[in-house]
Amino acid sequence: MSITVVGSVAYDTIETPAGRRERCLGGAATYFALAASFFAEVRVIAVVGDDFGPEQEAVFAARNIDTRGIEHAPGQCFLWEGSYLDNINEAKTHLTELNVFACFEPKIPDVYRDSDFLFLANIDPVLQRRVRESMPNVKLVAGDTMNYWIKDHRTPLLEVLKGLDVLLINDTETRMIAGNNNLVQAARAVMALGPRFLVVKHGEYGATLFHNALPKGKGAELRAPALPLEQVVDPTGAGDSFAGGFFGYLASQPELTVAAYRRAMFYGSVMGSFACERFGTERLQQLSRPEIDARFQVFRDLTHLD
Amino acid sequence: MSITVVGSVAYDTIETPAGRRERCLGGAATYFALAASFFAEVRVIAVVGDDFGPEQEAVFAARNIDTRGIEHAPGQCFLWEGSYLDNINEAKTHLTELNVFACFEPKIPDVYRDSDFLFLANIDPVLQRRVRESMPNVKLVAGDTMNYWIKDHRTPLLEVLKGLDVLLINDTETRMIAGNNNLVQAARAVMALGPRFLVVKHGEYGATLFHNALPKGKGAELRAPALPLEQVVDPTGAGDSFAGGFFGYLASQPELTVAAYRRAMFYGSVMGSFACERFGTERLQQLSRPEIDARFQVFRDLTHLD
Numbered sequence: 265m266s267i268t269v270v271g272s273v274a275y276d277t278i279e280t281p282a283g284r285r286e287r288c289l290g291g292a293a294t295y296f297a298l299a300a301s302f303f304a305e306v307r308v309i310a311v312v313g314d315d316f317g318p319e320q321e322a323v324f325a326a327r328n329i330d331t332r333g334i335e336h337a338p339g340q341c342f343l344w345e346g347s348y349l350d351n352i353n354e355a356k357t358h359l360t361e362l363n364v365f366a367c368f369e370p371k372i373p374d375v376y377r378d379s380d381f382l383f384l385a386n387i388d389p390v391l392q393r394r395v396r397e398s399m400p401n402v403k404l405v406a407g408d409t410m411n412y413w414i415k416d417h418r419t420p421l422l423e424v425l426k427g428l429d430v431l432l433i434n435d436t437e438t439r440m441i442a443g444n445n446n447l448v449q450a451a452r453a454v455m456a457l458g459p460r461f462l463v464v465k466h467g468e469y470g471a472t473l474f475h476n477a478l479p480k481g482k483g484a485e486l487r488a489p490a491l492p493l494e495q496v497v498d499p500t501g502a503g504d505s506f507a508g509g510f511f512g513y514l515a516s517q518p519e520l521t522v523a524a525y526r527r528a529m530f531y532g533s534v535m536g537s538f539a540c541e542r543f544g545t546e547r548l549q550q551l552s553r554p555e556i557d558a559r560f561q562v563f564r565d566l567t568h569l570d
Numbered sequence: 571m572s573i574t575v576v577g578s579v580a581y582d583t584i585e586t587p588a589g590r591r592e593r594c595l596g597g598a599a600t601y602f603a604l605a606a607s608f609f610a611e612v613r614v615i616a617v618v619g620d621d622f623g624p625e626q627e628a629v630f631a632a633r634n635i636d637t638r639g640i641e642h643a644p645g646q647c648f649l650w651e652g653s654y655l656d657n658i659n660e661a662k663t664h665l666t667e668l669n670v671f672a673c674f675e676p677k678i679p680d681v682y683r684d685s686d687f688l689f690l691a692n693i694d695p696v697l698q699r700r701v702r703e704s705m706p707n708v709k710l711v712a713g714d715t716m717n718y719w720i721k722d723h724r725t726p727l728l729e730v731l732k733g734l735d736v737l738l739i740n741d742t743e744t745r746m747i748a749g750n751n752n753l754v755q756a757a758r759a760v761m762a763l764g765p766r767f768l769v770v771k772h773g774e775y776g777a778t779l780f781h782n783a784l785p786k787g788k789g790a791e792l793r794a795p796a797l798p799l800e801q802v803v804d805p806t807g808a809g810d811s812f813a814g815g816f817f818g819y820l821a822s823q824p825e826l827t828v829a830a831y832r833r834a835m836f837y838g839s840v841m842g843s844f845a846c847e848r849f850g851t852e853r854l855q856q857l858s859r860p861e862i863d864a865r866f867q868v869f870r871d872l873t874h875l876d
Contacts, residue, residue: 281751352751445587445658447774448800468753469775472798483798487872492778492789494754526875566793567873569832 265515266305268376268402269296270395271385271504272365273310273320273334274342278543279349282497288544289320291342292385292408295501298548299508299535300383301327302556304515307376309333309395313340313364323549332373337364352496353467370395377401381515384428385504386410389420396427404520406430406511408504414440425458432463432507447472448483461525463510463532465503466490473529475522485522488529489567491537491559498543502536505548509535534559571821572611574682574708575602576701577691577810578671579616579626579640580648584849585655588803594850595626597648598691598714601807604854605814605841606689607633608862610821613682615639615701619646619670629855638679643670658802659773676701683707687821690734691810692716695726702733710826712736712817714810720746731764738769738813753778754789767831769816769838771809772796779835781828791828794835795873797843797865804849808842811854815841840865 271293277286297306307330312320316336324331345359370391382399384392384407392407407428413421414437421441425431431454435447441457442450451462451474462474470489478485510532517524534556541547577599583592603612613636618626622642630637651665676697688705690698690713698713713734719727720743727747731737737760741753747763748756757768757780768780776795784791816838823830840862847853 446799446801448798451798466775469772470793470795472795480800482868483800484872487776487795487798489776489778489793489795492754492757492793493752494786494789495752523875530875562788564875566790568875569829569836569870 265380266307266378267300267381267383267511267515268307268309268333268372268379268399269293269300269383269385270309270370270391271296271383271387272342273308273312273316274344274365275315276500276544277343277345277359278498278500279347280352280496280498281349282495283543285498285543287343289323290344290501290544292501292504294545295504295539295548296383296385296508296511297324297329298327298545299505299539300512300515301329302535302551302553303509303512303531304381306330306512307333307379309370309372309376311335311337311364311368313337315340323545326549330376333371333376335371337367339364341365346500348499352499355500372398380404381511383407383507383511384424385507389413389417389424392424393420393427396424404429404514406432406507408432408507409437411437411440422457425454428459430461430463430511431459432465432503432510434465434467434503438462438464451484452476463529465506470533471506471529473525475525486526486529488533488563490533491563491566493537493540496540499540500544502539505539506532506536509533530560530563531556533563571686571709572613572684573606573687573689573817573821574613574615574639574678574685574705575599575606575689575691576615576676576698577602577689577693578648579614579618579622580650580671581621582806582850583649583651583665584804584806585653586658586802586804587655588801589849591804591849593649595629596650596807596850598807598810600851601810601845601854602689602691602814602817603630603635604633604851605811605845606818606821607635608841608857608859609815609818609837610687612636612818613639613685615676615678615682617641617643617670617674619643621646629851632855636682639677639682641677643673645670647671652806654805658805661806678704686710687712687817689713689813689817690730691813695719695723695730698730699726699733702730710735710820712738712813714738714813715743717743717746728763731760734765736767736769736817737765738771738809738816740771740773740809744768744770757790758782769835771812776839777812777835779831781831792832792835794839794869796839797869797872799843799846802846805846806850808845811845812838812842815839836866836869837862839869
């Protein structure tokens with residue numbers, strides 16, 4: 265099965281207690297695509313500037329990721345600068361330059377139109393909706409969003425939610441959308457807006473899968489932990505890598521059973537854990553499928569009683 | 571197997587979004603003893619005032635908890651008043667009156683001396699150590715502490731840690747003891763001070779079991795989730811109930827294998843989840859073993875892939 269992802273391809277300048285890196289290749293679509301590429305065929309829709317060249321192109325090519333939907337525009341790529349010096353779990357943003365991303369108008373190559381799966385990474389919900397509507401035949405649509413859109417762009421965001429099968433967001437975002445501090449109640453309220461499945465990401469504590477077919481009294485479908493890591497080098501992109509592992513694994517399955525969603529949670533956690541081990545996408549670029557399968561076993565050992 | 575627990579028996583006045591209760595029977599030793607009593611014989615060492623009468627005594631008696639080590643002193647019981655109005659996961663303390671607890675000198679009844687298990691709930695480490703040394707023949711010792719003792723009473727606390735098999739504390743306390751923000755590194759540092767096992771409680775996100783025999787590279791032994799609850803009525807005592815379920819389950823086991831510790835984490839989470847469902851110890855007082863076993867299955871479903 266093939267996945268089309270729309271989102272940012274960017275440069276990140278990152279400082280963590282482990283060091284500093286200037287202009288790592290990043291962006292939600294990049295992390296998502298690299299992580300998902302271990303499970304499925306991935307196609308990217310994004311916009312980049314003149315500072316995206318053959319070296320960056322090669323990162324995608326090495327994982328057989330289709331970049332024909334990456335538009336090249338005059339100017340510079342989206343640039344983010346942030347640090348995690350006080351708290352490794354929370355980025356402090358120092359600089360955001362939208363650059364070519366400010367005028368992003370996603371264009372869907374005809375060769376992408378037979379994609380079975382669509383992932384709408386965190387971008388303006390107006391654009392998310394436009395892409396969703398341009399690909400009416402996809403089998404499964406998942407998406408992400410953030411506090412900024414929830415707070416100030418609620419109307420278009422609600423339109424996007426209607427068209428999603430799966431929403432992946434964090435605790436705070438879930439509570440914000442629902443206006444309810446109890447996570448279980450908030451999750452039900454969010455699913456009532458559209459998505460059948462909701463994945464709530466808890467950062468270093470893992471993630472919870474909610475399902476709208478759960479009986480009253482059963483709070484959640486599955487809780488998957490994050491891996492306690494001896495060293496978190498750089499948490500940037502861990503959430504997008506989780507989404508890539510989760511959605512990529514689903515795209516690799518013959519049937520979208522609840523059991524498949526449950527296993528997908530573990531593959532999401534696996535890919536998120538790798539992302540944190542080195543700066544930027546370094547670890548995802550050097551990963552192998554046997555390493556992924558071995559880490560899946562580590563997660564199983566960490567959670568299963570027998 | 572029998573467990574002796576030393577700690578506070580107190581009154582709590584609690585306000586949460588679900589309501590307010592004046593002077594609930596509480597205290598770490600109370601929650602611990604009630605939770606552990608479903609698995610093992612429990613004996614309590616504590617001090618109470620004139621306001622602890624037959625009605626309170628009956629709460630312990632109903633669960634066959636031995637209260638011969640509860641000393642009656644002139645004055646009032648320890649009183650705590652707090653609320654969880656802004657954040658259900660974090661208590662705001664409004665009032666602490668130590669009362670008879672200020673002069674607590676734990677006295678161990680002779681009939682308690684054959685206890686196999688000892689739990690040192692969160693009290694002055696000087697007292698924890700004294701109790702530990704008075705019971706040299708116990709098979710397993712576990713304990714709890716808090717930021718106040720870590721910050722200002724480090725020397726006696728380090729003495730206590732030397733004598734513990736298992737320490738149960740939260741994330742912040744683990745990082746504080748170790749002076750290290752990485753949880754895995756901090757856990758190793760804490761275990762180097764004495765305890766072979768460390769249980770780090772993450773509140774609504776569950777708890778992680780660390781073991782000092784873990785190979786380098788394996789971060790943790792087990793992560794157990796907390797139950798996503800539709801309504802958290804009152805989180806007071808959830809951590810002590812976790813400890814009671816965890817330690818009580820261990821005391822019920824013929825052998826203290828690592829597998830037993832892993833299952834104990836789930837029983838801890840089970841008891842913690844019940845504690846939150848009503849005010850104070852109300853839910854623990856009305857609980858049955860079949861309900862505990864059913865909830866254990868809920869936790870298994872929530873975490874296991876097959």
